[in-house]
Amino acid sequence: MKVALLRLGLLAALLAVWELAGRAANPLLAVPPSAVVPALRDLLLLRSYPRLPASLWLTVREIGVAYALAVAAGLGCGFALGMNRLLGRAWGPMIAALYAVPAVVWYPSLMLFFGLDAASKIAFGFLLGFFPITLAVLAGVRQVNPHLVLVARAYGAGVVVVFFRVMLPSMLFTLVGGLRTGLALSVIGVVVGEILGSKDGMGALINHAYGLLRTGDYVALVLVTLLLVVGSDVLASGLERRARRWSE
Amino acid sequence: MTAAGGALIAIESVAKRYVTSSGPVDALDNVSLSVAEGEFCTLIGPSGCGKSTLLGMLGGLVSPDRGRLLVAGGPVTGPDPRRVATVFQDAGLFPWRTALENVEFGLELQGVPAERRRRRAGELLGPLGLGGFAERYPRELSGGMKQRVAIGRALAIDAKILLMDEPFGALDEQTRVLMGEWLLDIWRRTRKTVIFVTHSLHEALFLSTRVAVMTARPGRIKSVLELTMEYPRSMESPEMVALRAKLWSEMREESLRAMQ
Numbered sequence: 001m002k003v004a005l006l007r008l009g010l011l012a013a014l015l016a017v018w019e020l021a022g023r024a025a026n027p028l029l030a031v032p033p034s035a036v037v038p039a040l041r042d043l044l045l046l047r048s049y050p051r052l053p054a055s056l057w058l059t060v061r062e063i064g065v066a067y068a069l070a071v072a073a074g075l076g077c078g079f080a081l082g083m084n085r086l087l088g089r090a091w092g093p094m095i096a097a098l099y100a101v102p103a104v105v106w107y108p109s110l111m112l113f114f115g116l117d118a119a120s121k122i123a124f125g126f127l128l129g130f131f132p133i134t135l136a137v138l139a140g141v142r143q144v145n146p147h148l149v150l151v152a153r154a155y156g157a158g159v160v161v162v163f164f165r166v167m168l169p170s171m172l173f174t175l176v177g178g179l180r181t182g183l184a185l186s187v188i189g190v191v192v193g194e195i196l197g198s199k200d201g202m203g204a205l206i207n208h209a210y211g212l213l214r215t216g217d218y219v220a221l222v223l224v225t226l227l228l229v230v231g232s233d234v235l236a237s238g239l240e241r242r243a244r245r246w247s248e
Numbered sequence: 249m250t251a252a253g254g255a256l257i258a259i260e261s262v263a264k265r266y267v268t269s270s271g272p273v274d275a276l277d278n279v280s281l282s283v284a285e286g287e288f289c290t291l292i293g294p295s296g297c298g299k300s301t302l303l304g305m306l307g308g309l310v311s312p313d314r315g316r317l318l319v320a321g322g323p324v325t326g327p328d329p330r331r332v333a334t335v336f337q338d339a340g341l342f343p344w345r346t347a348l349e350n351v352e353f354g355l356e357l358q359g360v361p362a363e364r365r366r367r368r369a370g371e372l373l374g375p376l377g378l379g380g381f382a383e384r385y386p387r388e389l390s391g392g393m394k395q396r397v398a399i400g401r402a403l404a405i406d407a408k409i410l411l412m413d414e415p416f417g418a419l420d421e422q423t424r425v426l427m428g429e430w431l432l433d434i435w436r437r438t439r440k441t442v443i444f445v446t447h448s449l450h451e452a453l454f455l456s457t458r459v460a461v462m463t464a465r466p467g468r469i470k471s472v473l474e475l476t477m478e479y480p481r482s483m484e485s486p487e488m489v490a491l492r493a494k495l496w497s498e499m500r501e502e503s504l505r506a507m508q
């Protein structure tokens with residue numbers, strides 16, 4: 001209850017500051033919240049951007065594909081490196097180092113390679129989501145207590161049972177944390193990719209509004225995109241909470 | 249003593265060397281021992297003499313460098329939970345499973361239906377003094393309680409051979425005595441073959457049909473004591489007092505060597 005009040009308080013304060021600053025500044029560059037409301041209404045009624053549903057759906061699909069690829073590759077690489085001591089020692093640190101490189105530097109080459117359509121966005125979302133998932137699996141594998149693996153084997157567990165009954169529960173929390181971070185980064189990758197250069201999707205609409213200095217529309221589009229990001233994160237954090245309850 | 253004409257467990261000249269980053273460690277050197285069906289055989293010896301290693305070999309988790317181990321006439325090639333159940337030195341409970349679910353673990357792997365294994369596990373918790381703790385997680389249990397859950401997990405699969413590595417090590421003196429009596433009762437009712445590791449002379453003399461004293465590392469069998477007294481045993485009988493003195497002097501020698 002108190003937490004909710006404090007959150008609302010912060011939001012209200014931010015809105016107030018925004019309103020004041022927006023009214024004081026050049027209306028071409030900044031809009032107060034009071035001006036966003038009509039823009040948002042026009043947007044949602046499909047007056048300003050009739051393409052909105054199609055664009056939103058495209059972005060969601062790109063995110064879905066990018067994230068699915070990131071999860072598959074991240075789990076695959078993570079487990080391969082985690083289970084194989086030599087590979088893990090050799091390549092694990094390299095992956096961690098690559099993760100530290102600001103990923104945007106790869107984007108121009110992705111666009112050259114994959115073109116301006118969905119593929120380059122998916123590739124970028126994949127790239128961003130892949131690293132945290134791989135690294136979480138690597139860290140998780142290291143958390144598994146080898147003695148418990150031995151105990152399970154004594155009671156008849158083979159490789160598959162050890163994996164599902166001992167390894168996964170041991171690393172679940174770390175793994176789910178990595179999957180959550182990966183999702184957030186995949187979403188960012190796709191949207192940033194669209195903003196940096198694309199013909200369609202939420203990022204393209206944002207770019208369009210921004211380029212024409214339709215600042216009210218721009219902010220309204222950003223709000224809709226924000227909803228997408230926050231929504232996916234809420235979903236992921238719900239899953240994380242469940243996993244935590246289960247693994248503790 | 250032998251039930252079916254041969255020993256149920258035969259350990260023949262096994263040796264084990266661990267290679268570590270700080271050099272090789274000879275844990276066991278030429279250990280031979282055979283245990284007949286229904287025996288309660290205790291291994292006693294100084295810390296680090298390879299008792300856990302020997303149990304690990306019998307459980308199929310550690311392979312010997314030399315020699316061989318036979319269970320029921322066949323060589324041990326890997327874990328065989330239908331025949332051998334192990335209580336590990338540190339309980340080794342799964343932290344994400346409740347006490348009850350930990351006890352159920354082995355049955356689950358054997359594909360016993362949920363309801364039956366739950367009933368079986370539930371029946372074991374009572375005598376282990378864990379009746380009210382079925383739904384607790386290991387982190388909510390004391391050290392002794394964890395150890396008892398581990399005993400329950402081993403008993404649940406009802407294997408013929410029970411390997412127990414200091415199962416009462418984490419218990420207080422009184423509980424230890426009670427648990428010893430309880431184990432004795434189970435052993436006499438089920439006629440399991442038990443190989444038991446302890447540092448307690450009292451436990452060894454009170455429970456075992458045979459006590460094998462091991463030397464300081466590298467572990468060998470120094471001597472084997474046959475105990476023929478009736479159960480339940482009185483620790484004050486002259487026979488017991490004499491045995492105790494004998495066992496004590498043998499162990500003292502090895503413990504002194506192990507300390508050097």
Ligand SMILES: Nc1ncnc2c1ncn2[C@@H]1O[C@H](COP(=O)(O)OP(=O)(O)OP(=O)(O)O)[C@@H](O)[C@H]1O
Nearest residue numbers: 266267268273275294295296297298299300301302
């Ligand atoms: N996995 C291993 N890797 C390397 N060395 C080991 C390993 N397991 C045991 N050892 C070494 O082998 C020797 C025997 O160990 P073991 O655990 O069998 O002794 P123990 O008799 O059970 O001792 P304690 O009474 O303290 O439990 C010790 O010196 C130990 O350091």
Ligand SMILES: [Mg+2]
Nearest residue numbers: 299300337413
């Ligand atoms: Mg030991």
